[in-house]
Amino acid sequence: MSQKPSIPKGTRDFSPAEVARRNYITGIIRGQFERFGFQPIETPSFEQYDTLMGKYGEEGDRLIFKILNSGDFVKNLEPADLAAPDAQKWTPQLCEKALRYDLTVPFARYVVMHQNEIDFPFKRYQIQPVWRADRPQRGRFREFWQCDADVVGAGGIVQELELVQLYDRVFYELDLKGVTIKINHRKILSGIAEVIGAGEQLVDFTVALDKLDKIGREKVEAEMLQKGIPQAAVAKAAPLFELGGAAQGQLDQLKELLKDSKTGMEGLAELEELFTESSKLGLKASACQLQITLARGLNYYTGVILEVAAPESISMGSIGGGGRYDDLTGIFGLQGLSGVGISFGLDRIYLVLEQLGLFPDQLDQNLDVFCINFGPAEARDALRLVMGLRDRGLRADLYPEAAKLQKQFKYADKRGAPYVVLIGEEELANGTFIVKNMEEGSQQTYKREDWVVFARSLQT
């Protein structure tokens, strides 16, 4: 009895063409990460249960994949526990490990564990899969790849400035135009909540505000009231709903609103510097936008918040995000280290590039030369030529058996080989080989000793 195979919901197989495309994206990201001075690390796919739990809020805890203990995993439970089903309560006793939920918390853990061997400021990048027990949708998977670059142990807005440049350079190199980098500041949001009198409900306030573009002002106000934010506070927030346009204009209006909030003014000063310096440096492919409603992202952000939106023509959630978190490592006992970082969502960037047709055609070509097999004696000679080409760095292959020519040519065509080499009975006797240009259909005969001439013609 054979069973019909399947893979878990929200996971995917990647075929050769897809891997080539994913490698194209990660190659560009990795290249830019390294140019910007980041160093790679890797961490385990699963961490201790306690390392991850409680770091992403209540919703995050629910979305963490827990790993059931091996062996007699119920031995820690009391008979009374078994009588009263309560998954919430049992989980910590049944699970000592959980799958990585993002790359930031494992990085914080890494920094604390390796603090004595790290030279600060430490700039690290990490490209690895993460797992979330979310309900899948387009661009939302249970297993997906993040490409993170973070700096730990460095304050000052210059890091944020660099990260904006890093985003821009990657999108420029991917030829992805029209990306918007949305920027906000946690301290501004705190300041606003403070001055309008909703300081206690900062999270509820920002979560509701974040939905402005999507559900409109009235529904946002309704949600705020429903969450228990006073009517007077909501009324005071009115100017926010009208904000828009150039960053400087928004900043000037916010200065008026936040003049009595020290925290708020700090945030404004930082954003002002970021926007001023950013416009001096310039951007090649993307645009920065101050979006005061931006609140998404993890709770631990304390400074600048970044989120990257795909070009407007594409319906897709954010393709990247990031920000600054003071005291990144505090939860693991190392106080006073500030961290700032960004993330690229590989899988969503893939979908965007695919939809816009931005993958280079070249990615489909995985062979430079394909050699036809005419029989044992001819194949021996062909293999010698193939090995010579391989030694020169060319991708060359030989058909494994003397199948019908039609079959071998069809195979070469599908493999995308631009050149096919033929060494048949006649060429074997003559000491020659034929090169067929598959695109043009033309053929050229070379003397065997001139194979390097042929190889060089492919390498220019």
Place this chain on the structure above:
RNA sequence: GUGGUUGUAGCUCAGCUGGUUAGAGCGCUGGAUUGUGGUUCCAGAGGUCGCCGGUUCGAACCCGGUCUUCCACCCCA
């Protein structure tokens, strides 16, 4: 986690108010073309109709469950 949606050949999809032998295009295999692919022509193979159960004389079609896909919330890359 809540509500909805989808599933028919390798792929994209038809398939009438339930009716007996489930179709097309593309792809695949073979041939026209025993030293030439991408064009053309001819022939052929390929489906437990996602899975399990129910209703019915009879189910791809109706009902329930389950898995999967996608969508809206929630949240996020």
